Amino acid sequence: MKQLYIDHAATSPIDPEVMSAMVDNMLSISGNPSSVHRYGREARYALDTARAVLAASIHAKESEIVFTSGGTESDNLALLGTAYARQSEGKHIITTAIEHSAILKTAQALEKDGFEITYLPVSKNGEISLNDLQEALRPDTILVSIMYGNNEVGSRQPIQAIGLMLETHPAYFHTDAVQAYGLEELNVDELKVDLLSTSAHKLNGPHGIGFLYVRSQTRLNYTMFGGDQERKRRAGTENLPAIVGYAKAVELAEETRADKRDSYEKFKQIIISALDIAGVKYEINGTIDNSLSHILNIHFIGASVEAFLVNLDMAGVAVSSGSACMAGSIEPSHVLVAMYGEDTPVLKESLRFSFGAGLTKEDITYVADETVRIYQRIVK
Ligand SMILES: Cc1ncc(COP(=O)(O)O)c(C=O)c1O
CATH class of the missing domain: 3.90.1150.10 (Aspartate Aminotransferase, domain 1)
Known part of the structure; x- marks a missing residue:
């Protein structure tokens, strides 16, 4: 059968080419990318090379990629990081009723901490309305988080039109592109997003690795306390083999x-x-x-x-x-x-x-x- x-x-499932890139990396590189000696520099070079591939895949700068443990952490960092960095400007956030629980449960946690969240409804087709978003926007809205494509029904949201609408509003714009990345062509400048979440295991990469795109000048509090990795936006020694595997998975996804x-x-x-x-x-x-x-x-x-x-x-x-x-x-x-x-x-x-x-x-x-x-x- x-x-x-x-x-x-x-x-x-992980692609065998991804796995072999990871194994090669584990066998050949033993240093920590933050160390200054030769072993560290080798690891740093591998990290930078992978970061460049991932940044180019969404037309971002290398400095705008923050490695995380996957989609859930990227979503948490986008919401919590923005909320706590910008709370003096406002405590209102807009999202949708159909986000992944990584967004919805983070939003609920923020509600308990005094933030006000608007959950936009969707039509029977699973799409939000731009009018609803326009009406929900307030002077104290600091973040709009709307997923690119839904993980259950696949509905896509009008991300580019939302980006255009928000151009004249100070709110940051985050999109959870975990299901879209790899299959959709994503250009952060065309979409006019400030933050974008991805995860490797959805595109034949390893589990436990993802990144959050963070546009230059975006103010974001870190949520993990520790070292100064990822330009002080995400503490912890980078998961280099997984990052190398992620870059390979993205190269393969682009080809196919x-x-x-x-x-x-x-x-x-x-x-x-x-x-x-x-x-x-x-x-x-x-x-x-x-x-x-x-x-x-x-x-x-x-x-x-x-x-x-x-x-x-x-x-x-x-x-x-x-x-x-x-x-x-x-x-x-x-x-x-x-x-x-x-x-x-x-x-x-x-x-x-x-x-x-x-x-x-x-x-x-x-x-x-x-x-x-x-x-x-x-x-x-
Ligand atoms: C839309 C969406 N966001 C976030 C996540 C969470 O990603 P991860 O499993 O990498 O934490 C998923 C995974 O199912 C998802 O489909």
Whole structure:
């Protein structure tokens, strides 16, 4: 039986070339980049080289890249760092109802500390409205944090238009680009963002490494106390092998971006036409037109998500519900709740397919066929 991993938005397998770049680094470099001797200088050179690759990938300066332990830390640093650096100017922050918990829980912590947070609603397509943002902006708004593309339904937000709107407002603009980085071409100047979060394990890089882009002159308090690494913005000895692996993963992602996007769009069509041909009753959560190419979230009308997931798993297909299963009870996805409200079967009948490197049309045809077969069995 085939074993197919269709959950690349959760995490993606490490590329063997990334692994070998990391192993080479570990075997050949033993110094600390902060040391002045020859061993330190070698490590510093490897660090600078990787930093240059990552900076160039988003059209940033090398000095604007702050290495972190991943998307969660980048998001925390963007919010907490801005909030505490700028609290004398205002304590109002705007974000959206569909952010990752790394943003939402940080925002909640800030609320407990006297900050006021506006959570912008989204449409049924999972998109915010620019009018809502314009109306929410206040003179004391110090930060707007809006994700580039959603991890559950894939909806993309109008980041460039938001950047333009904020040009005349003093608030910093942060985007969580964890799901978009690698597949979307990101240019921090065109997007006019001040802060941007990324994470390596979403693009076939290692776990536990990411960066926060911080535009020059952006005032940011550090959240980790210790050494002066990363221009005093993030203390702790840099995770050099992971950083080297990250740069390799990004180089590979850039080489394969166009082909991957093209394949993933086709994968979506393969699944959708199989459902159409078989007369499966479904709705797409989000839209096909304005979504990240690797994410397809579908509401299978009348199909319990638990039964679906278990049956797909038995057929060798690993997908996700986009909801956290805790102690047997399914917590409804806050993203779907924001899109459709609390009182709808969509919350218990939706599956997320997310594509990644190595998958073929034949694989996805198998996934589509199994999905149809299981749907027909569990929905009488
Ligand atoms: C949109 C988004 N932001 C942040 C994160 C957190 O990233 P990490 O797992 O690197 O901490 C994720 C991971 O699922 C994500 O999808």
